[in-house]
Amino acid sequence: MEKFPSAGSNPTAPFVVRPAAERDWRAIRMLLPEAVFYGCQCRLGAAEADSRIIGAVAIDPVVRNSPHPGQRVALHVIEPWRRGAGRALIAWADEVARKNGSAALYAWSSVEPGNVAAVAWRQLGFDHSQPHPQTSVDCEKTVAYLREAERRLHRRFPPPPGARVVPIHEITSSQRQQAIALQMAHLGGPWATVESQLNEDSPAACDDDLSHVLLLENRVVGLALVRRASPTTCLIESDVLDPQIRRGGWANLLLKLVPAVACQAAGMRTFVFDTFQQHGDSRRFAEKVGGVTIDRVEPYRLIPPAPSA
Numbered sequence: 405m406e407k408f409p410s411a412g413s414n415p416t417a418p419f420v421v422r423p424a425a426e427r428d429w430r431a432i433r434m435l436l437p438e439a440v441f442y443g444c445q446c447r448l449g450a451a452e453a454d455s456r457i458i459g460a461v462a463i464d465p466v467v468r469n470s471p472h473p474g475q476r477v478a479l480h481v482i483e484p485w486r487r488g489a490g491r492a493l494i495a496w497a498d499e500v501a502r503k504n505g506s507a508a509l510y511a512w513s514s515v516e517p518g519n520v521a522a523v524a525w526r527q528l529g530f531d532h533s534q535p536h537p538q539t540s541v542d543c544e545k546t547v548a549y550l551r552e553a554e555r556r557l558h559r560r561f562p563p564p565p566g567a568r569v570v571p572i573h574e575i576t577s578s579q580r581q582q583a584i585a586l587q588m589a590h591l592g593g594p595w596a597t598v599e600s601q602l603n604e605d606s607p608a609a610c611d612d613d614l615s616h617v618l619l620l621e622n623r624v625v626g627l628a629l630v631r632r633a634s635p636t637t638c639l640i641e642s643d644v645l646d647p648q649i650r651r652g653g654w655a656n657l658l659l660k661l662v663p664a665v666a667c668q669a670a671g672m673r674t675f676v677f678d679t680f681q682q683h684g685d686s687r688r689f690a691e692k693v694g695g696v697t698i699d700r701v702e703p704y705r706l707i708p709p710a711p712s713a
Contacts, residue, residue, distance in 0.1 A: 419458060419485060421492045424448035431457035439464070439478035439512055449496045451481065451489040458485045461493040463500055464512070466600055471534060472706065474508030475501050479528070487527070494528050498707045507707055514538065514700040522703060530703035540637075540676045541695040543668050549693050550661040561652030566621040569662035572602060573612040575624070582624035583617050590644050601629055601641065610641055614670060616663045618645070618655060625649050626659040630667065633676060638667050640677035660689075 424432055428450045433440045439462040440446060451459035459481030467475055477497050481489045494509070501509055514536040515521040522533075575583070584598045601610050610629040618626030626649075629641035649655045667675065690697065 419451050419453035419489050419492070421449060421451050421489070421496050424450040424460065428457055428460075432460040432462070435460045435480040435482075436462050436478045446478075447500055449493055449500070451485065451493055453485065453489075458482050459489040459493055461497050462512075463497055463509075467504065467506060468510070472508035472704070474506040474510055474704065474707070475504070476510045476512045477501075478512035490524075490528055494705075499710075502707050502710060508532075508704050509707060510702060510704040514702045517699065517701050522701070525703040528705070530705040532705065533701040533703045536678065536700045536702040537697055538676055538678055538700055539690045539695045539697040540674050541690055541693045543664070543672050543675055545693045546675060547661075547664050547668050550657065550664055554657055554661055557653055557657055561654045563654045563658055564620065567618065567655070567658065569616050569618050569626075569658055571613055571666070572610070572615040572617060572629075573604070575617055575619075579617065579619070579622070579624050583627050586624055586627055586646065587629075587642060587644050591642055611638070614638060614663060614667050614672075615641075616659070616666070618659045620649065626655060628659050628663045630663055636671060636673040637676060638672045638674075640675055643677075 428448070432448055432450060435457070440448065440460075444462075445465045446462040447465070448463075449461045450457050460479070462478040464476040464478075467473055477494070479490060479493060479497075481493065497509060509530070511521075511525050511530060515525065517533075572580075572583075580602055583602060587598050587601075603609055604612050610631045614630040614632070616628050616630075617624050618628075625646040627642065627644045629643075631639045631641055633639045643659065645656055645659060664675070689695075
């Protein structure tokens with residue numbers, strides 16, 4: 405536990421950065437609601453001054469591989485300690501993540517280039533970034549478009565009798581393994597990372613009521629992973645389909661329609677999904693339903709080497 409001089413203009417007491425304790429839970433939950441919740445399994449650090457929590461950092465347990473092995477971090481510090489405590493908490497996160505084999509720290513969420521959040525991350529040493537464009541579409545318009553497309557398409561290419569789309573929570577453990585293998589085959593990533601998205605006890609788990617798989621004769625041939633981003637917005641994490649059943653378009657349509665209807669029934673109003681250059685299908689679909697694409701970036705920092713002994 406290391407003490408730092410105060411960087412704020414108002415308080416004079418030094419602050420302390422330390423691993424979070426159980427007594428800090430409520431304060432940290434209020435500071436980092438997007439990352440800290442019951443069962444989240446994040447590593448938590450706290451900045452304390454005058455016996456109160458003035459900042460916190462959360463480190464995602466999931467390690468990603470690209471572009472560098474690393475974990476996401478969420479950070480919030482109250483004024484007027486913001487700059488000094490923020491940097492101290494990131495330094496603490498560097499050390500924790502380095503011991504976990506990480507080479508980089510990634511901002512918890514993507515940001516619009518040049519906005520206040522992007523500037524704040526850059527001041528904390530997140531001086532690298534990668535494009536992370538996202539598109540939002542209206543849920544009601546999407547469902548209406550897909551229903552009409554289904555009516556027209558299925559006259560010519562009806563789904564085979566053994567095809568059905570079911571929520572993730574209804575599939576067997578064997579089918580869950582098939583879903584993981586399907587995602588890895590077409591989107592990549594380590595097995596543990598993909599498995600965490602399909603494990604309801606994992607902090608990285610997608611919503612198992614809104615996420616679905618496409619089964620053909622009880623074999624997983626499609627996967628749509630959905631996460632609730634807010635009470636009315638859901639994030640489409642992935643939409644993967646076995647290329648061997650793309651002919652006719654029935655499978656692609658079915659895998660989009662059923663989860664979309666489930667999301668609408670759950671009160672969702674907006675779908676958000678990544679639209680990188682390689683996502684041609686997603687970009688064309690968004691245009692048809694009046695989607696809006698926002699240029700966003702994902703800030704990250706390379707973790708400095710450990711200090712020499």
